[in-house]
Amino acid sequence: MSRIVVITSVGVISSLGHEPGRIMEHLRNDRVCFEPSPVDEKVPACPVRDFDVRQFLGRFKNIRYLSRGARFCVAAAMEAVRNSGLDSAMLDRAGLFVGTGPNLDVGGECPEISSGRIDEDALQALWILRFLPNTPSCVIASLAGIHGENLTISTACSASLQAIGEAFRKIRSGYLNMAFAGGGDSRLSAGGILAYRKAGALLTANGDSETAYAPFDCSREGFVPGEGGAFLLLEDLEHALNRGAKIWGEVCGYGNSMDGYNMTAPHPDGRQAEAAVRAALKEAGMTPDQVDAVSAHGTGTRLNDEMEAGLIDRVYGARPKVIALKSWFGHLSAACGALETAVCLFCMQDGWLPPVRNLKSPCHVRVNFVRNPIRDTPRTMMIENFGFGGQNAALLIRRWT
Amino acid sequence: MGILEKISGVLADILDVEASDIEAETYLIRDLNVESIDMLEIAVSLNAAFNIKVSENDIFLRNLRPYLIEAEDKGQAQAPCLVEKFPFLTPDRVQEILADLDSGPVLKVKDLAGFVAYQTR
Numbered sequence: 440m441s442r443i444v445v446i447t448s449v450g451v452i453s454s455l456g457h458e459p460g461r462i463m464e465h466l467r468n469d470r471v472c473f474e475p476s477p478v479d480e481k482v483p484a485c486p487v488r489d490f491d492v493r494q495f496l497g498r499f500k501n502i503r504y505l506s507r508g509a510r511f512c513v514a515a516a517m518e519a520v521r522n523s524g525l526d527s528a529m530l531d532r533a534g535l536f537v538g539t540g541p542n543l544d545v546g547g548e549c550p551e552i553s554s555g556r557i558d559e560d561a562l563q564a565l566w567i568l569r570f571l572p573n574t575p576s577c578v579i580a581s582l583a584g585i586h587g588e589n590l591t592i593s594t595a596c597s598a599s600l601q602a603i604g605e606a607f608r609k610i611r612s613g614y615l616n617m618a619f620a621g622g623g624d625s626r627l628s629a630g631g632i633l634a635y636r637k638a639g640a641l642l643t644a645n646g647d648s649e650t651a652y653a654p655f656d657c658s659r660e661g662f663v664p665g666e667g668g669a670f671l672l673l674e675d676l677e678h679a680l681n682r683g684a685k686i687w688g689e690v691c692g693y694g695n696s697m698d699g700y701n702m703t704a705p706h707p708d709g710r711q712a713e714a715a716v717r718a719a720l721k722e723a724g725m726t727p728d729q730v731d732a733v734s735a736h737g738t739g740t741r742l743n744d745e746m747e748a749g750l751i752d753r754v755y756g757a758r759p760k761v762i763a764l765k766s767w768f769g770h771l772s773a774a775c776g777a778l779e780t781a782v783c784l785f786c787m788q789d790g791w792l793p794p795v796r797n798l799k800s801p802c803h804v805r806v807n808f809v810r811n812p813i814r815d816t817p818r819t820m821m822i823e824n825f826g827f828g829g830q831n832a833a834l835l836i837r838r839w840t
Numbered sequence: 841m842g843i844l845e846k847i848s849g850v851l852a853d854i855l856d857v858e859a860s861d862i863e864a865e866t867y868l869i870r871d872l873n874v875e876s877i878d879m880l881e882i883a884v885s886l887n888a889a890f891n892i893k894v895s896e897n898d899i900f901l902r903n904l905r906p907y908l909i910e911a912e913d914k915g916q917a918q919a920p921c922l923v924e925k926f927p928f929l930t931p932d933r934v935q936e937i938l939a940d941l942d943s944g945p946v947l948k949v950k951d952l953a954g955f956v957a958y959q960t961r
Contacts, residue, residue, distance in 0.1 A: 500856040500878065560888045564880035 444610045445839065447684040448525075448672035449781050450518025452495070452511050452623070454487045454665060454768045457518065459785045466786075466793045467812065471767055473648040473663060478629045482641055483648035485665035485769030486627055487511070501578050504568035506542035508666070511774065512575040512623025513582070515668030519619055520583045523672045524684075527584050533672075534587040534615040536606040537576040538599030538622030540773035542569055545630035575623065588615055593773065595826030596736070597695065598622055599669070600776025600834055604693030606673045607834075616678040621777035623668025635664065638703060640740055653797035654737035654763040655744050655808055662738040665769020669777035687784045689837040691725065691819070694718025698829025704742050705825055709750040715831040716754055716823065723835045727755045730835070731817035732792065734783050736825045737763030738770055743825060748803035760815060761808045762786075766796035776824040780834060783820045787838040790816035843890075843960075844953045850885045851949070854878060862949055868900075869945035886952070892959040899955040901926060901947050904937075928958035 451457055454472040455465040465471070476484040492502055495514035505513060516537075525533065568574050573591040580586065590605055592598045599622030606620035626635065635641045642661035644651035652663045671687075679686060694715040700706040720727060733755065735747055751761060764779045771778055786792055794809045801808050822834045841849075844864055852859035855872055868874040874882070883894045897903060904922070911921040922934045929937070929951065937946045 498856045500854065502856060503854065503881070562884070564884040565877065 441611050442613065443676035444607050444673055444690045445676050445679050446671050446687040446690065446784065446836075447674045447679050448519050448523035449669070449687060449784060450515045450520070450522055450621075451667070451669045451778065451781050452487060452490070452515045452518065453667040453669070453778055454485050459788070462782060463785055463789050463791070466767065467791070471649055471796070473652065473769070475648055476627065476632055478632050479636065481643045481645065482632055482636065483644050483651055483663045484627050484632070485663055487667050496582065499582070501581070503563065504565065504574055505578065506544050506569050506625075507628065508540055508542065508623055508625040508773075509575040509578075510623070511625055511666060511668035512537065512539060513578050515621060515623050515777075516575075516579040516619055516670045517582060519621065519670035519672055525617070525672075529617065530584045531586050532616065533585050534606060534609060534618030535576055535580060535585045535589040536602040536618055536620035537573075537579070537589075537591045538602040538773045538777065539572045539575055539591060539593055540595070540598065540624040540626070541572075541593070543626055543630040543634055544628040579619075585619065587618070594830040595828055596770070596772055596775055597824040597826040597830040597832035598773040598776070600780070600822060600824045600832040601695055603671060603673070603690070603777060603780060604695060604832060604834055607690045607693050610673055610675050617672060617674045619670050619672055621668065621670030622774040624772040624774040625666035626664045626772050627666050631664065640703070642739060650797055652739055652766055652769070653799070654739040654766050655735070655748060655795055655802050655806075656798050657800040657802050659739045659741060659744055659802070661740055662765065662770040665765070665771050667768065667771055667778055668774050669781040671777070671781065686839045688787060688839050690834065691837050692719040692721070692723030692835040693833070694722065695830075695832040697831065700829050703827050705746045705829060707742070707746055709746040711829065712746065712823075712825050712831040713750050713754060716750065716821065716833040719821065719833040719835045725819070725835065728758060730755055730759045730819050730821050732760045732762065732815070732820045734779050734820055734822045735761055735763045736823045737765055737795070739765065744802055747823065747825065748806050752803060752805050757805050757807050759807060759821075760792060760813070760817065761795070761806055762792055763795040763808075764793070766798075767793060776822060776832065776834070779824075780822050780836065783822060783836065787817060787820065790814060792817070843956050844949070846889060847886070847949060847952050847956065850882065850889055854881045854885060864948070864950040864953065866949045867945065868947045868949065882952075886956065890956050890960060892956065894955075898926060898928070899952055901951060904946070928954045930954070
């Protein structure tokens with residue numbers, strides 16, 4: 440008999456705020472933080488305004504090795520640690536599963552190389568640490584005193600959802616009683632914007648940044664980059680009950696797969712993405728008609744949304760309500776799954792679902808997109824993420840009652 | 841800007857502390873908790889800030905204690921041996937260091953300043 444895994448702490452750093460009440464208030468009042476990117480005014484972006492990592496960590500010398508994305512990652516993890524109330528003996532045994540992206544802040548951080556000569560004077564002795572994927576994990580471990588089983592996952596936009604899924608399985612199968620899992624990322628620097636602009640994946644808009652981003656709309660033309668981070672504490676149910684922890688929800692099932700098709704585009708028929716979703720259902724012992732709501736990947740690119748709407752229609756039909764949280768805070772890349780899972784937990788607790796913003800002409804007629812805010816208390820939600828390179832992940836969570 | 845002020849700025853940056861909390865008499869390891877990884881960063885930054893070649897062994901007084909043991913083994917006086925190995929230390933500073941050995945790592949901010957002044961003389 441496998442164990443039941445519950446979520447007992449949440450830490451969030453987002454453009455909509457850093458704690459559940461604030462985030463729900465923003466969602467209810469239709470307040471968002473989209474604005475033209477300072478590096479390319481045609482590109483809307485969704486920054487976390489006034490973010491200062493020292494507000495969350497205090498003074499700390501190893502901040503010098505953290506890129507902006509890594510700073511969100513560490514800050515969110517430490518918020519989850521703080522909210523968990525775990526003492527140092529418990530933290531000592533906890534696991535750590537971290538989804539990270541590449542450091543694309545190439546403007547100031549990569550050495551200038553011309554004619555084979557590298558200008559290295561401005562570089563730190565250990566500048567490599569700013570580019571190693573496990574740097575955030577090492578910093579979190581040292582700050583929090585976490586020493587258990589761990590994994591850093593860099594599978595593009597499905598990374599942090601996979602981090603949560605892998606932590607779930609470690610606890611479910613008894614390797615750990617507790618694990619922090621999530622991620623942080625930022626691709627708003629000149630290098631980040633350049634990378635996705637050249638790939639043709641970004642929305643460009645000359646008008647109002649707040650109304651331009653429309654996932655699943657027929658007019659959609661790309662994604663809007665966001666930034667931030669989120670971490671959850673996953674815990675064996677018995678362990679959580681014994682210490683009287685607040686329970687946010689249950690993780691019921693997880694699945695992942697690879698398209699093995701294209702370096703950026705999803706496979707148009709979405710069969711492998713569907714396999715990830717069905718694996719999560721199978722692990723949870725549930726059927727598609729038991730999924731009350733779907734938090735779609737919904738990037739707003741033509742290819743993802745068409746594939747995903749088709750997948751939703753095939754797997755679940757018109758029954759579950761479909762939300763697209765990226766329309767509220769942009770695409771957090773490696774961190775999107777963690778933040779979307781956290782916000783789903785907040786919505787389930789509040790009994791309220793936000794609409795897909797700016798959706799006027801849905802790209803699929805049968806999918807039940809949430810068009811207006813609704814009072815609804817989904818018992819179960821499926822979170823879907825599909826990343827560059829055909830990285831697919833799905834996580835099924837249940838409200839705790 | 842004086843050498844000491846510039847060094848305080850470098851240390852404050854690297855260690856994420858207030859420059860005003862760093863003085864000539866501040867101990868790097870005892871007071872500022874400097875670790876080996878920080879020494880790497882400090883050496884690289886001083887290198888760039890003063891355009892000098894910083895030898896980590898010299899500026900951080902590495903091998904100070906092995907040198908003293910070596911002098912003792914050879915029956916030599918300790919102070920002249922240290923002055924020879926670390927020519928940027930004044931005789932007065934060497935006496936201070938010898939009197940301070942039992943209290944922990946002796947390296948102070950003013951030793952870094954001494955090294956830089958000697959290199960840029």
